[in-house]
Amino acid sequence: MNRFARLILPCLAISSLIGGVSDASPDAEAILRKSYSAESQARYTGRLTTELVREAGLSAKADVTIQRSGGMSRMEYVTGPSAGTVIIDDGRSMTRLDASSRTAYISETPDAPEQIDLLLSNYQPVLAGDAKIAGRQCYVVKLTPKCACNPSEKLWIDKVSSVALKTEKYGSDGKITSSTEYRSVDYSARPAASAFRVPSGWKTVKLAGASAVGLEAVRKAVGFTPKKPGYVPNGYRFDDYYVRGTPRCTLFAGLRYTNGMNTISVFERKGGCFGPGFGRGRGRGRGAQCGRGGCPWTGPGCHLLVNNPQARIVHTTVGDLTVLVVGDIALTELQKMAGSFK
Amino acid sequence: MKLVSDYAVEPAPDLWDAIRPNLAPRPSGIGWWLRVHRLQTALAGASAAVAIAAWLVFAPTPQPNLEAQGYMASHASMSWNEPFADKAGLGLVETIPVSVQSEGGR
Numbered sequence: 001m002n003r004f005a006r007l008i009l010p011c012l013a014i015s016s017l018i019g020g021v022s023d024a025s026p027d028a029e030a031i032l033r034k035s036y037s038a039e040s041q042a043r044y045t046g047r048l049t050t051e052l053v054r055e056a057g058l059s060a061k062a063d064v065t066i067q068r069s070g071g072m073s074r075m076e077y078v079t080g081p082s083a084g085t086v087i088i089d090d091g092r093s094m095t096r097l098d099a100s101s102r103t104a105y106i107s108e109t110p111d112a113p114e115q116i117d118l119l120l121s122n123y124q125p126v127l128a129g130d131a132k133i134a135g136r137q138c139y140v141v142k143l144t145p146k147c148a149c150n151p152s153e154k155l156w157i158d159k160v161s162s163v164a165l166k167t168e169k170y171g172s173d174g175k176i177t178s179s180t181e182y183r184s185v186d187y188s189a190r191p192a193a194s195a196f197r198v199p200s201g202w203k204t205v206k207l208a209g210a211s212a213v214g215l216e217a218v219r220k221a222v223g224f225t226p227k228k229p230g231y232v233p234n235g236y237r238f239d240d241y242y243v244r245g246t247p248r249c250t251l252f253a254g255l256r257y258t259n260g261m262n263t264i265s266v267f268e269r270k271g272g273c274f275g276p277g278f279g280r281g282r283g284r285g286r287g288a289q290c291g292r293g294g295c296p297w298t299g300p301g302c303h304l305l306v307n308n309p310q311a312r313i314v315h316t317t318v319g320d321l322t323v324l325v326v327g328d329i330a331l332t333e334l335q336k337m338a339g340s341f342k
Numbered sequence: 343m344k345l346v347s348d349y350a351v352e353p354a355p356d357l358w359d360a361i362r363p364n365l366a367p368r369p370s371g372i373g374w375w376l377r378v379h380r381l382q383t384a385l386a387g388a389s390a391a392v393a394i395a396a397w398l399v400f401a402p403t404p405q406p407n408l409e410a411q412g413y414m415a416s417h418a419s420m421s422w423n424e425p426f427a428d429k430a431g432l433g434l435v436e437t438i439p440v441s442v443q444s445e446g447g448r
Contacts, residue, residue: 036425050430052438060438064430075430081437089429094422109422116425143426155426167428178431244416256420263421267413305442306410310435311417313410326417 028125031139031157036116038162040071040091046134046185052178053309063183067191074195088196095198104198107207110239110256119260122146122235123153131156133165134182143261147234149330151177151262161187172330177309207245215241218253226253226268227318229325231340233333235259257327264327264337270320302338304331314338410440 045068051061062080066073071091077083086097089109096105123143131140138156145152149172156166166181198204218241219225226241242254244267252269305324306313314325314334318341325338376383415436421427 039425048430050428050434052431052434054438055441060434062430062434064433066430073429075433077433080434082434085433085437087429087433089422091423094419107419109419111423119425153426164426167426167431169428169431178428180428180430242420244419254416254420258424261424261426263417263424265417265420267416303443306414306440307443308414308438308440310438311414313413324413326413 026127026139028127028139028141029120031127031141031162032120032125032143032155033116034162035141035155035157035164039164042161042163042187043069043190044161044163044185044187045189045191046182048180048182050178050180053176055308067189067195069191069193069196072196074191088198090196095204097198097202101203102199102201103203103205105205105207108213108242110213110242115258115260117260118237118258119143122150122259123261128154130159131166133158134185136160136165136185138165148172149233149333150235150259151328153261156181158185171309171328175309177328213240213242217241218243222251222253222269224253224268224270224321226255226266227321227323227341228255229266229337229340230342231337232257233259233264233329233337236264262328264325264329264334266337267324267326268321271322302335304335316341318342407440407442410442411436411438414438414440 046066048064048066049061050064051059053059060081062082063078065076065078068074073089075087075089077085077087084099086099088095088097092111093106093108096107097103098105123145126142126144128140128142131138133156137159139159141155141157143153143155151172152170152174154168154170155164157164163185165185167179168176169178171177215226221243228238232238236257236259239256239258242256243251244254245251250269252267255266255268257264257266301316303315304312305315311326311328312331312334314331314337316323316325316338321341323338323341325334327334418432418435422429422432
């Protein structure tokens, strides 16, 4: 073998090996896992448009500027119904800045450390092609639920940064419920640390029960032991007990069930009805009877209270407990869960 | 019968010319009708207004409800840290009016 051949053959072997690897179709699960890791490490600024589908074909749309650094993000709603609102997310809590009252409202958010495995046990990721979003080449990954009763999702993942630049969510009925898409993204930007802090001089308000997590803390806060449902839809796992509060400061217990991508919340409180004003007619009238034996939804059985594209609320009563089961899953599953309390 | 059929009465040639100048012009358009039926029109208008107002107040259609909106917002915060959560969309949920089904919804 001459000197030329000795040089060329290894090069050809290496290039064919590289070529073979790059020709292999990318693995949807690997793309998804990489994107999940990127979510907590990415650093960039951008502008996006988000749209929520409402009832009767209506929708709510907003333009949002976003700054992200590590696990923190700051979203400023520029247009739409939330225009002027700023949300700061540090991974453990969500802070909503109200500029008109210079007040920061802080609420704890449940942690989700290992749920990508749970997600992958309930959803099949499928690569559905390529597309360009905000000038970036993206993989399109479809998350198909193994149970048709669950909602699904479609992600456009940046081929280089692995950041999800577009998200479409579909309800358990297969209809689109929300869509968020980046219009521009700048990975060279370095957001200032101050962007993720409450501005100095602002009042901070911790929302009811913000830090109460776990059965004991919740029992102490709400004054009763929350009940668990006897039936949980296949693939869902109990996460923890939380305390939540309504704008009228009614404390209630929250139980969270997740399948890795979709949450079912169970809200419980003492009393014959779920708070005053939970009735017909713009929160007045009939609701005033609640808690005095006039609640229209007391009695046996489950009652569908809200049927929104994003989630349904099913109501039931268990002894002196009033229970709401909230989530986007087939109504029969939600009712079965609500009907399983004893 | 023959007598009757043979007896044809012809109007005087200037009869119509004599009547025409005495006729008032024929009223036309809705304005005339409204002037004549003033009371009925007012009553019909008032009834329609009352019916529309009553429908707006008492219609059994779902109405936005602040309490339900609070629970939807609580649910959104419970979903906040799900993998690939659409946080920009979840942040908008709190501002979306939520309608409550009538108590018949089972």
